[in-house]
Amino acid sequence: MAYSQHGHDQLFALFIALMYPVLLVKCHPQCLDFKPPFRPQNGLSFCTMYSQFGCCDSTKDQEIMNRFYSIVDSFDYSLYATCAAYIQDMLCALYRIILEVDEPASNHNGGQLLFGNDGYLYIFTGDGGMAGDPFGKYGNALNKSALLGKVLRIDINNNNRGPLYKIPPDNPFIQDPDARPEVYAYGVRNMWRCSVDRGDPQTKEGNGRIFCGDVGQNKFEEIDIVEKGRNYGWKAREGFSCYDKKLCGNSSLNGVLPIFAYPHSVGKSVTGGYVYRGCESPNLNGLYIFGDFMSG
Incomplete structure (x- = not known):
């Protein structure tokens, strides 16, 4: 032509x-x-x-x-x-700034933006950086009034006029005066790569689950399934192990354990992956496949 x-x-x-x-x-x-x-x-x-x-x-x-x-x-x-x-x-309109979060340090910037099956935008933020989440009495991650160290969930549909985003009506902390309404889950250190499970092709079991790799501090890396209102433990806990012993013994924090964790003798920086739902390797169907930045 x-x-x-x-x-x-x-x-x-x-x-x-x-x-x-x-x-x-x-x-x-x-x-x-x-x-x-x-x-x-x-x-x-x-x-x-x-x-x-x-x-x-x-x-x-x-x-x-x-x-x-x-x-x-x-x-x-x-x-x-x-x-x-x-x-x-x-x-x-090359882009629009929907939400800005100030960070006190240059590292732990979070590792994912994605839309869930519910149509809402999920934002995964790091704890603010440095080491040990040293910000405030409990750190950023356990402080529900901070946007750092969180999974945020907002509605950006139909935002051409008025607010740039809305709060989903079923977000877990809307009625909590000490929490930001954007917070969907908290207690995370630096979730690096998350994905939505497509579910079993036939039964749809697992459809909509959100898996994340959360990078550890000194000893452990972990994998979490993100659920509404959950506290994933950082900085009280790193993987299955206590990090801050005083916070770790505080039962009122009501933290949830990861679904998997591994020590730094295996890898030192988890990279979240995907639940395999393909056809070429049926033996992998339903398995979560992830990597590690340091060990592969």
Whole structure:
């Protein structure tokens, strides 16, 4: 099939617009505080979808519009009609900041974003870094008022106007005045790679379970199944072993044990995997397969 030079130029320009949008324009900054929505002082004429929220300004709006026309000026009518709206959307909203969490240290950044079978977004955050979760009396992970060391669960559907996310009505700590309503589970150190079990192909048994590898401190790595409201024990416990002996003896923490743990003589940094549900190796069906960054 032959292409004209003009058509090639148009497709190349479209490719650049689609594949390298970060090079074209800086993103609109978004406000985390959305009560009430912050609006541009002078209104927007091009990125009108941001007129009701966000910290956009007319200068940035004009820059984006100019960039848009520099891309589409070489398009013929057909390509413009097909692609212009998509390019506008991409330039105006390369990404949106839904939630920001300050971290006191550079490590333990968490290892997964995923959607559960319920349609909600699950966010897995590290405990804030350093060693031994030294933040506050109990650390971040056991503190339900902190977003660090947690599994968060939020609803980002239909968020074009108003709040950037909503709290699912069955989140476990909505009625707890000392907890953040986003918290779904807590007491995790640095969950690194999580996955949703597709369930048995025939019976659907196991469908929707969330498996995670949680990286340990000095002695043990662990695998957990994430369930609503559960406390996975860190920093009271590392794997099946006590880490902070005083906290470990506190029965009120009501921690749940991992489904599997292994010592650092085997591996030193768990990488979570998947429950095998394929056809090529039926003997593996239903088994959780994971790795270790240090030992493979």
